[in-house]
Amino acid sequence: MTTTPLSLKELSKKEILLSYGHRMCSGCGAPIVVKMVLLASDYPVIACSSTGCLEVSTCISQYTAWKIPWIHSAFENAAATLSGVETMYRSLKKKGKISDDIKFIAFCGDGGTYDIGFQSLSGAMERWHDMLYVCYDNGAYMNTGIQRSSATPLGADTTTCPAGSVIPGKQQQRKDLTKIMADHGIPYAAQASISNWSDLMKKVKKALSIKGPKFMNILAPCNRGWRSRSDDAVMLSRLAVETCYWPLYEIENGNLRITYKPKEKKPLEEFFKTQGRFKHLFSPENEWILKKSQEDVDRNWERLLREEACISQPEVNKEIEKSQ
Amino acid sequence: MSKVVAVTGNEAVANALRQINPDVCAAYPITPQTDLMQRFASFVSDGLVDTEMILVESEHSAMSACVGAAAGGGRAVTATSGPGLALMWEILFVASGMRLPILMPVVNRSLSAPLNIHGDHSDAMGARDSGWIQLWSENAQEAYDNTVQALLIAEHMDIRLPIMVCMDGFIISHSIERVEYLDDDVVKNFVGSYKPLNPLLDIKHPKSIGPLILPDLYLEYKRMQHEAMSKVKDVVLQTAESFQKISGRKYGLFETYRLDDAEIAIVILNSAAGTTKDVIDIYRNKGIKVGLLKPRLFRPFPYEEVGEALKHLKAICVLDRADSFGAFGPLYTEIVSSIYLTKSQPIVINKIYGLGGRDYMPEHAKIVIEELIDIINTGKVRLYKDYLGVRE
Numbered sequence: 001m002t003t004t005p006l007s008l009k010e011l012s013k014k015e016i017l018l019s020y021g022h023r024m025c026s027g028c029g030a031p032i033v034v035k036m037v038l039l040a041s042d043y044p045v046i047a048c049s050s051t052g053c054l055e056v057s058t059c060i061s062q063y064t065a066w067k068i069p070w071i072h073s074a075f076e077n078a079a080a081t082l083s084g085v086e087t088m089y090r091s092l093k094k095k096g097k098i099s100d101d102i103k104f105i106a107f108c109g110d111g112g113t114y115d116i117g118f119q120s121l122s123g124a125m126e127r128w129h130d131m132l133y134v135c136y137d138n139g140a141y142m143n144t145g146i147q148r149s150s151a152t153p154l155g156a157d158t159t160t161c162p163a164g165s166v167i168p169g170k171q172q173q174r175k176d177l178t179k180i181m182a183d184h185g186i187p188y189a190a191q192a193s194i195s196n197w198s199d200l201m202k203k204v205k206k207a208l209s210i211k212g213p214k215f216m217n218i219l220a221p222c223n224r225g226w227r228s229r230s231d232d233a234v235m236l237s238r239l240a241v242e243t244c245y246w247p248l249y250e251i252e253n254g255n256l257r258i259t260y261k262p263k264e265k266k267p268l269e270e271f272f273k274t275q276g277r278f279k280h281l282f283s284p285e286n287e288w289i290l291k292k293s294q295e296d297v298d299r300n301w302e303r304l305l306r307e308e309a310c311i312s313q314p315e316v317n318k319e320i321e322k323s324q
Numbered sequence: 325m326s327k328v329v330a331v332t333g334n335e336a337v338a339n340a341l342r343q344i345n346p347d348v349c350a351a352y353p354i355t356p357q358t359d360l361m362q363r364f365a366s367f368v369s370d371g372l373v374d375t376e377m378i379l380v381e382s383e384h385s386a387m388s389a390c391v392g393a394a395a396g397g398g399r400a401v402t403a404t405s406g407p408g409l410a411l412m413w414e415i416l417f418v419a420s421g422m423r424l425p426i427l428m429p430v431v432n433r434s435l436s437a438p439l440n441i442h443g444d445h446s447d448a449m450g451a452r453d454s455g456w457i458q459l460w461s462e463n464a465q466e467a468y469d470n471t472v473q474a475l476l477i478a479e480h481m482d483i484r485l486p487i488m489v490c491m492d493g494f495i496i497s498h499s500i501e502r503v504e505y506l507d508d509d510v511v512k513n514f515v516g517s518y519k520p521l522n523p524l525l526d527i528k529h530p531k532s533i534g535p536l537i538l539p540d541l542y543l544e545y546k547r548m549q550h551e552a553m554s555k556v557k558d559v560v561l562q563t564a565e566s567f568q569k570i571s572g573r574k575y576g577l578f579e580t581y582r583l584d585d586a587e588i589a590i591v592i593l594n595s596a597a598g599t600t601k602d603v604i605d606i607y608r609n610k611g612i613k614v615g616l617l618k619p620r621l622f623r624p625f626p627y628e629e630v631g632e633a634l635k636h637l638k639a640i641c642v643l644d645r646a647d648s649f650g651a652f653g654p655l656y657t658e659i660v661s662s663i664y665l666t667k668s669q670p671i672v673i674n675k676i677y678g679l680g681g682r683d684y685m686p687e688h689a690k691i692v693i694e695e696l697i698d699i700i701n702t703g704k705v706r707l708y709k710d711y712l713g714v715r716e
Contacts, residue, residue: 044527048392056536064532069524072534073391073418080385083378084348084392084400089525091347091376092398100527120388123381 003042006201014039015067022065023057027230029220029237030054030136032194034107037134037218038068040204043103046070046085050078050112053143053222054136076116078106079124079133086129103208104131109220110151111141114177125184125213132207135177136220146225150175153245154296155289156277158225163280168289173296181215182251188214190250190259195238199248199259206250219246227276239271244301249308256307265301268294326571327505333464333496336503337403337429337489338363340471342373343511346427347398347518350378350389354408355441356493357431361403383408387415387426394424395533397523399475401426405493406433409447413454419486420455420549422533423521425478426486428456429471432594432645433493434680442681443493445593448622449646449654455549457487457556458623462579462597464501467491469573470620472506475515476563482555484521490622492595492645494681510570553624560621577626579618580633582608586615588696589634591659592643593619596677596684600643603689614693619655627662634659635668639699641692643712645678652709671699677712688712 004010017038024031030053038045046069049055055072058065073081082104092098113121113135121133140158141147147160154173157163161170182189187210192200200218207214219240221233228236240246241260245268248260269290272278281290331339338360341349349368351361367373378393380386386402393400404412409430419426430448434440448458457477461467470489478487491497506514522531537545557577564575581601583589590600597618607614617633619625634640640663644653652660656674663670675692678684691712699705 046524046527059532059535061535061537061541064535066532067530069527069530070532071392071395071524073388073422074414077385077388077415080380080388081392083380083385084350084389084394085396085524086392087348087376087378087389088393088396088398088400091374091393092396092525094376095347095374098525102525102527119381120385123385126381127378 003205006198011039017045017067018058019065019067023060024053025224025230027223027233028053029138029194029222029233030109032233033134033136033218033220036194036197036200037105037107037204040201041103041208043208044068044100045103045105048072048078048082048085048104048106050108050117051075052109052112054107054109056143075112077120078108078112078117079121082106082131083124083127083129086131106131106133108133108135109142110135110137110139111149114150114175122184125181125186125215128212130211130213132204132214132216135215135217137217138220138222138225140225142222142225151177154293155281155286157280158277168280168286176300178215178217185254186213186215188250188252190216191246191248192216192218193237193241193246193248194218194220195234195241196248196260203250203259206252225277228274232274236271236274239266239274242266243268243271244297245271247301247304249304255311256304258304258308268297326507329503329505330500331464331503332359332498332500333467333491334360334431334498335363336464336468337471337491338367339505340468340511341401342367343472343506343508344399344401344475344515345373345512346375346401348378348390348393348400349375350380350386350393350400350402352380352383352386352404352408354383354405356433356443356497357403357405357408359497360429360431383411384415387412387419390426391415391419391422391424394419394426395422396525397520399427399518401428403429403431405431406435406441406447409451410435413451416451416454416456418534421545423484423552424486425475425484427471427474427478427489428486429467429489429491431493431497432490440680441493443495444679444681445490445644445646446679448488448490451488452623452654455485455553456623457485458621459487459489460593460620460622461489461491461496462594462618464496464503467496468503468505469567469571469575472511472514473563473567473575476566477556477559479518480559481519481521483552483559485552485556490594495595504571506571514566514570556624557621557626575620577621577629578633579620581616581618583615583617583633585613587613587638588693588700589615589617589637589640590643590689590692591617591619591634591640591655593622593645593655596643596645599684599686600689603686603693607693612693612697614696625658627658627665630659631662631666634663634670635666637670639671639673639696641673641675641696643675643677643692647676647679671705673699673705673707674709675712676709682713684713
């Protein structure tokens with residue numbers, strides 16, 4: 001297998017496998033995620049999507065934007081559906097009916113991953129199917145009209161947890177799904193962002209080189225839901241990374257490595273103030289939410305640094321053991 | 325040479341699946357189907373089949389995995405019961421809408437609440453409008469024979485629809501009966517090799533499967549499903565004819581028993597038909613002209629043929645092992661529709677029986693026959709819908 005080097009010059013020669021003419025909103029992060037992931041693959045890929053923005057906008061009636069084989073079955077079952085395709089592949093390959101070396105990738109939103117599709121995903125990972133599951137996380141049910149999901153951040157204004165005069169937006173923190181997926185003991189789990197394209201594509205390449213279940217969580221700004229400018233998807237992703245709201249890391253066989261460390265960690269406010277969904281948090285009575293959100297981000301970042309240090313410095317591990 | 329064995333319904337169907345040797349099997353345990361899939365899993369573990377198993381975390385995922393596997397381009401099977409089928413409900417429509425010929429034995433079980441693990445037909449009747457072909461089986465032999473015939477029907481190029489083979493939970497799935505097995509080679513040749521249609525795994529010809537279809541085309545998609553269903557009857561009969569050649573056993577769209585010269589009749593599905601036939605013999609010996617019709621193909625429903633078979637009768641009782649609360653049972657409404665098409669007007673009553681595995685005894689058939697005799701003698705109907713063997 002010849003691998004394309006991760007240079008813009010070489011990558012620009014490759015075919016984009018999600019064609020133009022799809023009906024995603026202008027400035028949406030999700031198709032950028034799909035294009036980058038597919039561009040990183042040097043293998044033929046079969047993709048599966050759960051019901052959602054990406055699915056309804058890329059395959060309508062006789063029109064499809066997918067230049068690769070693609071299947072959509074329902075909302076909560078992309079991992080199970082793809083596990084069926086992957087198993088049929090193994091079965092037919094064993095019998096000599098297929099000779100190609102094919103990779104299987106799921107592209108699903110946070111609603112179809114964190115919430116309704118969680119059981120199906122957990123099951124597929126535990127069964128060790130050879131697939132990469134990519135969640136494009138935009139932090140709410142954007143397709144149905146910006147309803148709260150378990151990926152929605154604390155304090156965010158959504159249509160089902162609107163910022164009202166009594167309740168100021170979502171009252172709970174997000175589920176840390178990347179950690180939960182890594183805790184399944186799968187060989188590879190990672191977080192990535194379209195702002196750091198090289199990092200994202202390296203992770204995809206690594207994931208596809210590993211046999212077994214892989215999970216990648218990729219931030220996908222949604223200007224409709226986040227109430228941000230439609231040309232800010234990459235800038236917002238960068239701010240999410242620079243504030244450590246969306247840390248970039250990978251967990252390979254249980255070993256955590258932070259793949260990008262901001263030189264200077266920006267205050268979370270800088271990310272929040274760019275988006276209408278957090279606007280109400282800047283009034284004095286909601287200041288506590290901003291403060292709590294910053295504390296959550298800090299605690300999580302420190303945890304990641306600590307976990308990484310434990311793995312890269314075995315002596316730290318020993319000291320921890322001694323102290324116990 | 326075929327082999328005569330003493331086996332349970334589950335064992336017989338598991339053996340049929342072994343002989344079919346599907347490419348992929350998704351399985352999730354639920355009583356009373358468990359034993360069927362355990363047996364099949366042991367065939368996999370012992371290398372008696374080439375099948376890849378997917379031991380999923382729910383029936384919803386079992387059906388989803390079958391959808392993915394079948395769309396991939398090979399034979400996919402699963403099996404379930406009661407609440408498992410209910411959990412699959414959403415994806416049953418995906419399987420039929422995508423025209424995927426998945427095979428699923430359904431070991432019929434009641435639905436909660438209250439929780440009950442025993443046999444009735446609420447599960448499959450709840451799925452009757454899901455676009456799946458349904459074959460029903462009176463005993464282990466029929467369950468085995470229907471399973472062997474099922475793929476030929478489902479995979480027919482004019483059809484390409486998923487198929488359920490129903491048998492009564494516990495009464496058939498767990499009772500040992502005499503069954504005649506066909507030879508492995510005979511089944512293998514009968515089932516033949518799978519002909520994929522637009523397989524997803526053909527990467528040289530990329531396809532998008534499962535699009536969004538808006539009001540401008542959705543109705544046409546559904547109309548095409550009906551069109552495919554309308555061809556099933558003929559394929560079922562052709563398949564039965566070929567099956568008779570290899571087995572000597574004759575199948576149709578339904579079975580009739582002493583019906584031709586009958587004045588009254590019972591219409592009943594699955595295992596209770598056997599008991600009913602015995603009681604019919606008793607009444608026939610007394611000179612009472614009573615007969616039976618037992619549907620085999622419930623979806624699509626052969627209205628014209630069933631109507632023709634029943635139109636000469638004076639009174640009929642349709643026994644339903646599933647209820648539609650506040651309405652007639654699901655089999656009753658089909659029988660009345662069938663007869664209505666013939667312009668004949670026998671009296672048709674409905675009895676709900678055997679829910680949650682309640683035994684159907686010979687005295688229940690006697691009660692029904694006595695009531696039908698009374699109806700033709702007096703012309704009076706006490707109740708059109710009633711319950712049989714219930715403590716009021």
